[in-house]
Amino acid sequence: MMKGFFAKIAIALIAVFCFQINASAAEKYVVASDCTWPPFELLDAKKQPTGYSIDFLRAVAKEAGFTVDNRNVAWDGIFGGVATGKYDIVASSTTITPERQKQFDFSDPYFEIVQAVILPTGKTIKSLAELKGLRVGGQIATTGIFVVRDANVGAQLKEYDDVGLAIQDLIGGRLDAVVCDDPVAKYYANKKKDSMGKIHIALQTQDKEYFGFTVKKGRRDLVEKLNKSIKLVREKGIEAALIKKWMGE
Amino acid sequence: MAETEEKQSAGNIVMVTEGGAIPNPHEFHLINAWSISLTLALTSLFALCIIWPEPYLRILFYLPDGIVVTFQITLLSICFAVPIGFITGIGRISQNRCIKLIASTYVEIIRGIPLLVQLFYIYYALSRFFQVSGIASAVTAISICYGAYMGEVFRAGIAAIPRGQTEASRSLGFNRFQTMAYVILPQAMRTILPPVGNECIAMLKDTALVSIMAVPDIMQRARSFVGTTYLYFETYTVIALVYLVITLLLSKAVSIMEAKLNYYDRKSR
Numbered sequence: 442m443m444k445g446f447f448a449k450i451a452i453a454l455i456a457v458f459c460f461q462i463n464a465s466a467a468e469k470y471v472v473a474s475d476c477t478w479p480p481f482e483l484l485d486a487k488k489q490p491t492g493y494s495i496d497f498l499r500a501v502a503k504e505a506g507f508t509v510d511n512r513n514v515a516w517d518g519i520f521g522g523v524a525t526g527k528y529d530i531v532a533s534s535t536t537i538t539p540e541r542q543k544q545f546d547f548s549d550p551y552f553e554i555v556q557a558v559i560l561p562t563g564k565t566i567k568s569l570a571e572l573k574g575l576r577v578g579g580q581i582a583t584t585g586i587f588v589v590r591d592a593n594v595g596a597q598l599k600e601y602d603d604v605g606l607a608i609q610d611l612i613g614g615r616l617d618a619v620v621c622d623d624p625v626a627k628y629y630a631n632k633k634k635d636s637m638g639k640i641h642i643a644l645q646t647q648d649k650e651y652f653g654f655t656v657k658k659g660r661r662d663l664v665e666k667l668n669k670s671i672k673l674v675r676e677k678g679i680e681a682a683l684i685k686k687w688m689g690e
Numbered sequence: 691m692a693e694t695e696e697k698q699s700a701g702n703i704v705m706v707t708e709g710g711a712i713p714n715p716h717e718f719h720l721i722n723a724w725s726i727s728l729t730l731a732l733t734s735l736f737a738l739c740i741i742w743p744e745p746y747l748r749i750l751f752y753l754p755d756g757i758v759v760t761f762q763i764t765l766l767s768i769c770f771a772v773p774i775g776f777i778t779g780i781g782r783i784s785q786n787r788c789i790k791l792i793a794s795t796y797v798e799i800i801r802g803i804p805l806l807v808q809l810f811y812i813y814y815a816l817s818r819f820f821q822v823s824g825i826a827s828a829v830t831a832i833s834i835c836y837g838a839y840m841g842e843v844f845r846a847g848i849a850a851i852p853r854g855q856t857e858a859s860r861s862l863g864f865n866r867f868q869t870m871a872y873v874i875l876p877q878a879m880r881t882i883l884p885p886v887g888n889e890c891i892a893m894l895k896d897t898a899l900v901s902i903m904a905v906p907d908i909m910q911r912a913r914s915f916v917g918t919t920y921l922y923f924e925t926y927t928v929i930a931l932v933y934l935v936i937t938l939l940l941s942k943a944v945s946i947m948e949a950k951l952n953y954y955d956r957k958s959r
Binding site: 517520536541544545578581583586600601602606607610614 | 805817823824901902906913914918920922
């Protein structure tokens with residue numbers, strides 16, 4: 442009697458296990474995004490990740506036939522998580538840089554940006570060199586920070602956990618400038634209620650940066666799958682629709 | 691036998707704080723928990739830097755300005771927190787009901803709010819009314835928070851002095867202020883200073899929180915190093931060891947101070 446009981450449990454467990462294998466064969470990828478980077482990654486009213494990168498990846502997933510499980514993850518741990526395999530894909534406005542390419546693999550670019558310097562309304566600069574001695578803020582470990590650091594103009598860099606906090610400090614006067622991706626800058630300067638009208642984009646850099654979906658080094662299979670579908674998303678006009686949806690005019 | 695047991699249990703005070711474990715000042719063995727920890731921390735730090743100078747040495751050289759900021763915040767906070775704690779402690783045992791209430795309410799409120807929330811509150815929430823720099827808000831928040839903790843230490847230390855001391859002093863003609871200043875406090879200091887030192891070490895560890903306010907302390911230097919190199923394991927290993935070495939050295943300093951203060955206790959043992 443007991444034996445039969447255990448056998449039943451064993452069968453049930455095996456069945457569940459097989460089902461799980463089947464489920465993973467249907468391919469569900471965990472996608473990490475730092476939802477503090479509007480309009481690319483943000484949280485909607487139900488606290489679910491949304492935004493351009495997330496919609497784009499969902500469209501890609503639909504083309505490629507896998508499902509995604511979106512997670513909101515703090516930015517400065519996001520690369521560590523993908524390196525250790527906690528998530529499969531990072532869809533978080535990650536610029537493809539040579540340093541990052543040494544440690545991770547990237548999909549083909551899905552968006553092109555430049556860096557924008559935001560100043561309080563009324564103030565202007567003509568070049569990065571004019572940031573000398575000023576308090577410049579940005580989100581920790583983002584390319585905006587790298588650009589100012591590499592320009593080596595003698596700006597006093599302050600690295601925030603979240604670009605929104607830096608913008609708040611810019612409005613409050615504890616910062617003289619904020620550097621971030623130009624669509625993000627436009628979002629805060631033109632769309633966001635609290636900051637609209639108080640700040641403006643004073644300067645945009647010449648060097649273009651390209652966003653790619655980040656995966657663990659060596660996941661060529663996943664990269665190929667992503668690349669193929671990114672092309673399809675583009676050809677089908679979904680990309681244009683998404684740009685219109687998130688960036689507006 | 692029973693008498694000595696009673697004596698021992700009467701003097702026992704269970705104190706569990708988040709500061710470093712203060713080494714027993716009367717422990718004279720060469721091998722103890724403190725020396726093992728310090729040797730392990732230092733040797734692993736040196737070994738890592740010698741065997742793999744890239745990236746460990748690079749990480750270590752990236753930190754000094756962060757260490758300066760961490761110490762700066764800690765020292766400034768100590769300068770404010772200790773007087774705040776002292777005043778609070780005195781206030782808590784005050785005969786004046788009003789002062790006592792104010793001090794107790796302050797302790798209740800502050801002890802119930804996480805330090806991280808206090809930091810956010812002072813830096814971001816209050817920025818609507820006034821703007822202070824990151825370091826100033828860090829020092830303010832930490833001082834206010836630890837002032838409340840230390841208030842309890844001061845109160846307990848003063849309350850531990852037998853009532854007979856006060857009575858004797860008053861009957862000799864000292865007024866209440868003189869009693870406190872010349873009789874009670876000098877005795878209380880011996881019991882108060884070690885736990886205060888302990889709180890200061892806890893404070894140093896808690897400064898790691900200020901990196902959320904864009905203050906470039908050790909923790910933030912580490913995070914920004916990780917942000918460019920993606921060497922999570924290596925960087926945080928070095929950071930952990932650096933914090934460990936600093937707190938171990940400080941807890942030894944507190945322990946030496948404790949031994950000096952309890953000089954006569956040791957003699958009588």
